Amino acid sequence: MTRMNPDVRRQAIVDAAQAVASRKGLSATTVRDVADRMGTSSGLIHHYFASMDELLAVVFDKVAEADLSATRKRMEIAMSPTGKLAAYFAAWGDPDNDETFQFWLDAWSEAGRNAAVRERSRDLNIEWQELLSEVIRQGIETGEFNDTEVDAAAWKALSLLDGLTLQVVAHPTVIERGKAVMWAASGIEKELGLPPGALAEAMQDA
Amino acid sequence: MTRMNPDVRRQAIVDAAQAVASRKGLSATTVRDVADRMGTSSGLIHHYFASMDELLAVVFDKVAEADLSATRKRMEIAMSPTGKLAAYFAAWGDPDNDETFQFWLDAWSEAGRNAAVRERSRDLNIEWQELLSEVIRQGIETGEFNDTEVDAAAWKALSLLDGLTLQVVAHPTVIERGKAVMWAASGIEKELGLPPGALAEAMQDA
DNA sequence: TTCACTATTGGACGTGCGCGCAATAGAGTG
DNA sequence: CACTCTATTGCGCGCACGTCCAATAGTGAA
Numbered sequence A, B: 001m002t003r004m005n006p007d008v009r010r011q012a013i014v015d016a017a018q019a020v021a022s023r024k025g026l027s028a029t030t031v032r033d034v035a036d037r038m039g040t041s042s043g044l045i046h047h048y049f050a051s052m053d054e055l056l057a058v059v060f061d062k063v064a065e066a067d068l069s070a071t072r073k074r075m076e077i078a079m080s081p082t083g084k085l086a087a088y089f090a091a092w093g094d095p096d097n098d099e100t101f102q103f104w105l106d107a108w109s110e111a112g113r114n115a116a117v118r119e120r121s122r123d124l125n126i127e128w129q130e131l132l133s134e135v136i137r138q139g140i141e142t143g144e145f146n147d148t149e150v151d152a153a154a155w156k157a158l159s160l161l162d163g164l165t166l167q168v169v170a171h172p173t174v175i176e177r178g179k180a181v182m183w184a185a186s187g188i189e190k191e192l193g194l195p196p197g198a199l200a201e202a203m204q205d206a
Numbered sequence C: 001t002t003c004a005c006t007a008t009t010g011g012a013c014g015t016g017c018g019c020g021c022a023a024t025a026g027a028g029t030g
Numbered sequence D: 001c002a003c004t005c006t007a008t009t010g011c012g013c014g015c016a017c018g019t020c021c022a023a024t025a026g027t028g029a030a
Helices: A006-024 A031-038 A043-048 A052-077 A081-093 A095-111 A115-142 A150-170 A177-192 A198-205 B006-024 B031-038 B043-048 B052-077 B081-093 B095-111 B115-142 B150-170 B177-192 B198-205
Strands: none
Touching: A006 A031, A006 A043, A006 A052, A006 A095, A031 A043, A052 A081, A052 A095, A052 A115, A081 A115, A081 A150, A081 A177, A081 A198, A095 A115, A095 A150, A095 B095, A095 B150, A115 A150, A115 B150, A150 A177, A150 B095, A150 B115, A150 B150, A150 B177, A177 A198, A177 B150, A177 B177, B006 B031, B006 B043, B006 B052, B006 B095, B031 B043, B052 B081, B052 B095, B052 B115, B081 B115, B081 B150, B081 B177, B081 B198, B095 B115, B095 B150, B115 B150, B150 B177, B177 B198
16 A cells, blocks of 8 residues: 555554444454455554554544534534533434444443543543533523533533434434434433523524 | 243342443443353343344333333322422432433433334333423412423423433533522422422422 | 163364464665 | 675464255154
8 A cells, every 4th residue: 555654654644444343343443354445454553552452442532533523513512501501412313423423432341341431431531521510500590491410410410412312323213313312401400490492402403 | 050940030130220321421332241140151141132133122111111100109299299209209319320311411412223112212201201291281280380291391391301410421520410409490480480499399398 | 780861071063253473575775 | 896784575374263055863643
């Protein structure tokens, strides 16, 4: 294959590995899969990554960070806490993010047996929860939300989203995607004392 | 190894496979693992199961059915809908069930790529949701619960439980187990219009 | 006691895995 | 143009996997 600049090649390997992993799952992705996808030899991967585990860790990080930063950006644009909350929710309703959520399902499954995955997964989950905590805290300050326990409310909201999305992604026929998002929104509305439908409305505005 | 009655041996194989899988995960459980655990040869497993996939499917079914039927039994004992709901919740708070929940994490991860797992997982999830729907319907009839949309409320409750338990099992340090259960209970109380703490109280009674 | 049945053994077979390494080839520099 | 550096090749190693099968050894019936 054509000789590439190291930085470019390294990126190409990560991209190829991500593409394979989104179809086969992180744990089922092999060195040969990635090499075939790029049309190169398998030895090349080990020229850039000390081990396959290291490559897969980089892929997981990349996917997770991209998702998180995209959500952060969407939230910055929104003005009110309710708007920011709606922006947060938007990620879950988008079918394009199903692949990313599949990575999460894999990570949660693997976390119980692999300490490295567990710690990375935990840290990222906490970041998602803190993002939510921040908005809830703001909403309480402005008086938009009820004065509830912030930490608890954030974990409840995140868990409700995860649990519903899990059903949509793992068993595509069991709940309609639209219903899952609406149900999650209505659950959080009750939690934060928002008028029924307020969150759903803010989501359409965005 | 001592010669066994076929039924007994078959059961022994399933038990051994379950023990191994609860430590290593279903997809990482090998024929040799199971044989070693029993102290027999690996060939014996294929005398009873046509393939390793078939054995693992039996193990998953056994674990899932046991959990479901134990919950059903606990619910039958309780008198009121609130009591039954508390009995349903009890399964999630019990650390002994962490192993079972790990099976679920594996199943959800695998469902996206394996049609057999997906269908079995989906059917079982629906059974869990229907169990909840039934109780909620009863509670609405008796007037204990608010008159909400049953299907939606059941999916929300199940998802909240799954999402919170996921954090407890996958990242043991992130949320205290007790808090997760209390948060789930308070979320459902709001959903069904129960007085705050009513569900938590019913859980201690049981 | 004999015999048929089958539970159980133990290793062979082919496959796919991560990894390592000597050989090769292309790109930049003097 | 010659030379150095290193990106890239392609294969081999050792291992673990699921599966298969001929040989062996217990057990219950005749």
